[in-house]
Each structure stands twice: as C-alpha cells, then as structure tokens.
Amino acid sequence: MAKAGTTAASSRFDYADALSKSILFFEGQRSGRLPPSQRMTWRKSSALRDGFDVHRDLVGGYYDAGDNVKFNFPMAFTTTMLSWSVIEFGQSMGPELQHALDAIRWGTDYLLKATRVPDSVVGAVGDPNADHGCWQRPEDMDTPRTSYVVNKQKPGSEVSAEIAAALAASSMVFRHSDRAYAAVLLRRAMQVFEFADKYRGSYNDSIAAGVCPFYCDFNGYMDELIWGASWLYKATKAPNYWNYVKNHINYLESNNIVVRNVNGNPVPSSQGGSISEFGWDAKHAGINILVSQWVMKDPYNSNPFIPKADQFICSILPESPAPKSVSYSRGGLLFKPGGSNLQHATSISFLLLVYGRYMKLANKVVDCGNNVHVTPARLVSFTRGQVDYILGRNPLGMSYMVGFGQKFPQNVHHRGSVLPSVAKHPQHIDCHVGYSYFNGHDPNQNVLTGAIVGGPAEDDTFKDSRFDAPQSEPTTYINAPFVGVLAFFKALHH
DSSP: OOOBBBBBTTTOOOOHHHHHHHHHHHHTTBBBBBTTTSSSSTTTBBBBTGGGGSSSSOOOOOSSSSSSEEEEHHHHHHHHHHHHHHHHHHGGOTTTTHHHHHHHHHHHHHHHHTTTTEEEEEEEEEEEHHHHHHOOOOGGOOOOOOEEEEEEEOHHHHHHHHHHHHHHHHHHEEHHHHHHHHHHHHHHHHHHHHHHHOOOHHHHHHSSHHHHTTOOOOSHHHHHHHHHHHHHHHHHHHHHHHHHHHHHHHHHHHHHOOOTTTTSOOOTTTTSSSSSSOSSSOOHHHHHHHHHHTTTTTTTTTTHHHHHHHHHHHOOTTOOOOOOOOOTTOOEEEEEESSSHHHHHHHHHHHHHHHHHHHHTOOOOOOTTTOEOOOHHHHHHHHHHHHHHHHHHHHTOOOOOOSSSOOOOOOEEEEEHHHHOOOTSSSOOOOOTTTHHHHSSOSSSOOOOOOOOOOOOOTOOOOTTTTTTHOOOOOHHHHHHHHHHHHHHHHHHH
C-alpha cells in the first residue's frame, strides 16, 4: 500500500497536493487584518498598528519564519520568487494559480505601503531582539513594533533593490488579470530601483538594530542592484536596464565574495561563494539564470552570463568533474554550510528547472568536461530527487512539509503553531508564559500546513525539536521557490 502523499499506481508523490499545501502555508505567515477568505483559520488578525511610530500604514505583509517580525529584505525575495514561480510555471498550477496570486498580492500590497514615501523604504517592522526574547502569538504581541526606515542619508540599497525586483516581477504576474495594479507595481519598481542605485549603501549600517544579525547582508548590495535591473529589463524591455546589467556584472564577478554561515563566520567555499550562491542574501546564480533566457542564442551578449550559469550547473551535479559548491548526504540531499538547509535545496532546484526550460528551447546541452554532458532531462531527474527527498523519499521516510504524508514534523519552531489558537485560548498569553508551551513535550497545537522546515542534518537525521531552530523552523523563502518546482512536477505527472 502506498503511503499517504503518494499515488499507488506509480508510487510517485501527489505533487498537486504538495503544491496546494505549499501555497496554503503563506496564509499562516500573514500579518495584518485577515480576510474572510482566510483558509488557515487558527490564525487571526495581528499587528494592526504597524507603522504608527512613523505615521505610516504598514499593516500587512508576512512574518518571515517562526517569529513575529517583518523583515522586508527576505520578504521581498520571497515575493520575487513566488512571482517567478508563477511566470514560469503558473500555467501548470490549475486552481492553485489564484491562491498563488493571492499570496503574491499579500506581499506586494505591503511592499507598496513600505515604499509609499519617495526616497524612503521601510526595511523592517518589529524590534527583533525584543520579539525573539518572547514566545508569543502574533495576535498577542506587546513587544515594540519599531519601524526601521532607510532614506537618502541612511541608505539601504539591498533591501530597496530587492523590493524593486519583487515589484517588477509581480507586475508581470498581474499583467493579464489586473492591468491597473500591474502598472502601479511597475511604476513603483522603477522609482524604488532609482532610489536604491542613486543613494548607495548597506542597510547593515543604516538600520542594524532592526536587521542584524538576523538578516545582515553579507554579500554586499551590488548583486541586488543587478538583480533588480535584470527584472526591470525583463518587465519593461527598456535598454537602460539591460545596459545597467551588462555594465555592472563584471564588478560582481571580480569581487571576492566571502561566504558566511548563519552566525556570520566565514566558511570555506570551492567556488568563492559567487556564481553558485542564490538565496535571500546572494543573487549571483539567479542573475545568470534569469538573464540566460534572452542571451542564450545571442553570442554577442552571452558572456559572462551563460558560462557562469553553466559553471553553476556543473558545480551542483554529482557526476560533474567540476569543483562542487554543494555536498550530499548519503540519502542524496544537497547541502551548503549554515542552517536552514532546505532553502538551498528548494532554490537551487528552481533554478535548475528554469535553466532546463531555457536550454530546451535553445537546443542546448551543458558540457561539464570529462565527457559529462548535461541535458534538460538530466536537470529534471536531478531536481526530482531533491523534491522527493523533501516529500518523504529519504532514510527516515519523513516528509519535511508539515501536513503532507503520514510522517512529518510535529514540533515546528513557530510561535503561532506551538501556542493554543485564540479560538481555543482567547485570553492574552504574556511574553514569558508562552515558554511553558515551547518547553513542553506535546506536539504543536496548530498544524502549519505546507510549511517546509529547515530540514535534516547532513547525516540524514532529524531531531523534530523546537529547540533546534535550524532544523525545525520554516521560512517563507524555503517555500517560495518550491511553489514553482511543485507546479512543474504536478504538470509532468498529470
């Protein structure tokens, strides 16, 4: 008998069910006033006075992970990746497409609020140190909801340019269903990008108290500026953005990037941490894959994008003789240094599928040397291995998506999931009272359906403990690229 989450006929996973749940997860991360259509009903409205301290309406957006802070840098990256998922694979989402659009719009409505004042961008909302010192439901928060703002005098190019990328990417998503909204998003993306580029500086220096060490930018802001310009070119086809990308890309590649782990300590990387990096902090591999779509058949413009994208592919695949940018567990999961490892498995899987699509259209094969030739079909089979590991084909038989399959994490590091819902426990739960639930032995009270946790250790073991946040904490940017990946496999096996 096939286990739940798989289909008996092929013993393949039910990718449609996984897709549906991966999108539903975002409803569990919502901040602000929840609509009547809210499906994850144990969550209620929260943080309804955000922005009050700076006389702005900053209600809405997403909590990044298991805490109650709105970090706009990873939130924008999440929105960019949800949008890219729909741009590439939306046609395969079926009835889930509308839910994906709702998830994007929950992000973009907030990002429009965060960029409403010209030459000023909100980088985060909520005092992260106070928040992390409490174990409280978002509905009960009484920690300071400080707004951290970058401006001309205190710039934040990385958060601003990532927001520009998110707004540009999402403008393409809404072009067909809501042209007026798409136009608003694109116009704002152009304005925010101009601010990010004109007033250069890192938000590490400007609003450190609100973002460091949690989302300090270790890779500098040039990658975000090039990434933002790439998305603006894709959305507008305006040559000034393409010229920007070409004129700045070599600056990126010549920079010796230091890869750091979650604690900010340098870690060794065979690739110098550049072309093989992609996530909320470093956009390098994503830039090359994104741009490859329009330069793959254009020898004049293909350098350095295609060689770097090929190098990235060859640094991932186990059979490639090239120096590796990842290692593998015995069970086959890819790993990079630092915590929350499944963010790498989902984002790299997304990039490989997208590059495979572009390769197929261009009749391209990647030559990794030693007679190793990588086809689009190989990228699909490799990615399927990562996806199926996450969904339960691993040494523990554990699904790392909450609520998918028969065996999945029960002790997710997530305040709203651990504590009783407002419906069950209407009384306020104080800052420190919540720790009695955190420290208890009972499974989480509320199922955070669709959440993908940080994942197993490199020996394929998993503690399923709230105390081990790197393994048991979900994040929006683990799920976002996986939405596109699951849509692809849903269509492949429909």
